[in-house]
Amino acid sequence: xxxxxxxxxxxxxxxxxxxxxxxxxxxxxxxxxxxxxxxxxxxxxxxxxxxxxxxxxxxxxxxxxxxxxxxxxxxxxxxxxxxxxxxxxxxx
Numbered sequence: 001x002x003x004x005x006x007x008x009x010x011x012x013x014x015x016x017x018x019x020x021x022x023x024x025x026x027x028x029x030x031x032x033x034x035x036x037x038x039x040x041x042x043x044x045x046x047x048x049x050x051x052x053x054x055x056x057x058x059x060x061x062x063x064x065x066x067x068x069x070x071x072x073x074x075x076x077x078x079x080x081x082x083x084x085x086x087x088x089x090x091x092x
Contacts, residue, residue: 011043015073019050024057031061034070049074059086 014037018030030046037044046062054062063083066072075083 011041013045013071014040014042015045015047016070017047017050020052022051022054022058024055027058027061034065038069044070045073046070047074048072048076048079051076051079054079059083063087 016030016033016037022030034044034046059079059082062072062079063086066083
């Protein structure tokens with residue numbers, strides 16, 4: 001999803017708190033929230049501070065969307081490290 005012209009630098013922001021587990025089955029609903037924010041000219045920020053577990057599909061969603069469709073704040077270290085590992089693997 002491309003963020004329909006909403007620039008993260010200029011747009012008002014809205015935080016979407018993601019807590020507990022984030023798995024593939026949750027992604028359609030999360031994406032709906034992200035798209036709704038964009039349609040309202042808001043830059044969505046995913047607050048992951050309470051995220052405890054995620055699967056690879058959710059990880060790929062976060063990697064693909066970060067800084068394009070949404071921002072990420074308060075990302076747990078285990079998630080950020082896994083994201084960096086996946087990016088390094090894709091670049092190799």
